[in-house]
């Protein structure tokens with residue numbers, strides 16, 4: 481950066497960190513400096529580029545890896561409720577008997593659990609989550625108050641969810657209208673709120689839980705209100721068989737037919753796809769919310785390499801599991817290699833790092849603002865300990881991050897120019913109370929589900 485453009489004053493200065501910028505022009509700065517002003521990055525340079533500017537607040541970066549905030553593009557924070565249990569049941573909770581279902585969760589319970597999920601995400605370095613579930617009017621502000629960016633939606637469907645786990649798909653237009661209207665009201669109220677940290681999308685639950693007519697209403701609402709659509713797509717053979725029976729086509733063909741298969745769609749999982757589906761999804765440039773660990777835990781692998789080659793944008797997510805995006809990067813790397821049966825030069829740590837950062841921002845239409853550490857972008861920065869045994873030797877920090885790192889290595893998190901995690905603690909947040917409330921809500925819900 482030329483001296484003329486170097487700021488003389490910054491709000492937050494991070495001095496002497498190893499920066500992984502996510503910017504292909506200059507991906508790594510071993511002794512780097514980052515400065516923020518307001519909610520923007522104004523300085524990303526090497527320490528030797530000049531003297532540090534005057535700073536209102538300085539954070540020591542030595543022994544730290546600085547990365548862009550991680551973008552978790554598909555979560556259900558309330559379903560942190562399922563942690564340690566649903567992973568071993570073989571199916572998504574909404575379709576599973578004997579587990580607490582969305583329609584029995586109270587607003588207070590949803591808030592308690594959503595705060596837990598959002599707190600975990602933030603402390604693991606996710607500065608943005610794309611979260612879909614019930615009671616969003618209550619959970620959205622409760623999550624956003626913790627300081628991270630929240631893209632939120634109601635769980636939108638016209639199926640009667642109280643019967644799906646019993647194997648019955650009964651559609652009711654009134655249920656659909658209520659859930660879509662609630663989401664549009666949510667957008668009216670919250671789009672751009674919390675200093676622009678909150679966005680609303682239309683979270684169409686899945687092709688099988690939305691009738692064809694209702695999916696057409698969703699497409700029309702998306703166009704009318706300029707809202708992206710987030711959904712589950714081809715997450716199981718059951719869904720694909722069901723749509724084949726109901727529509728005579730695949731779920732991907734159904735969405736294409738309706739006009740939802742486009743570059744504004746965020747489609748979670750995309751596992752059970754045929755060759756034609758992959759070509760369609762790629763040609764449409766859809767955004768795939770790849771959930772590598774969750775899928776693998778269910779014995780499934782999404783055809784990520786073929787989806788990317790076809791033109792889809794691959795981004796990463798943790799769904800309702802442990803919200804560790806570093807782990808998601810590692811699993812995505814391994815899943816791609818299992819498909820290739822070898823290690824290829826085009827499926828490397830930098831590829832999964834891009835999925836967790838820039839591609840996630842792109843999936844949400846925020847790639848001009850987020851996903852890399854470049855002056856002018858929003859100031860979302862994560863500092864992770866590399867002064868730990870798993871980062872020694874430090875020859876290729878990105879390799880260490882993807883192969884040896886953990887979300888729990890995160891020390892500090894800045895979101896929108898505000899320090900939200902400092903020395904591994906969420907600033908101004910009673911973490912113990914959040915954990916206790918979530919534990920109590922979970923015990924109550926599991927007890928009711930068993931009864």
Ligand SMILES: [Zn+2]
Nearest residue numbers: 712748799800
């Ligand atoms: Zn999901």
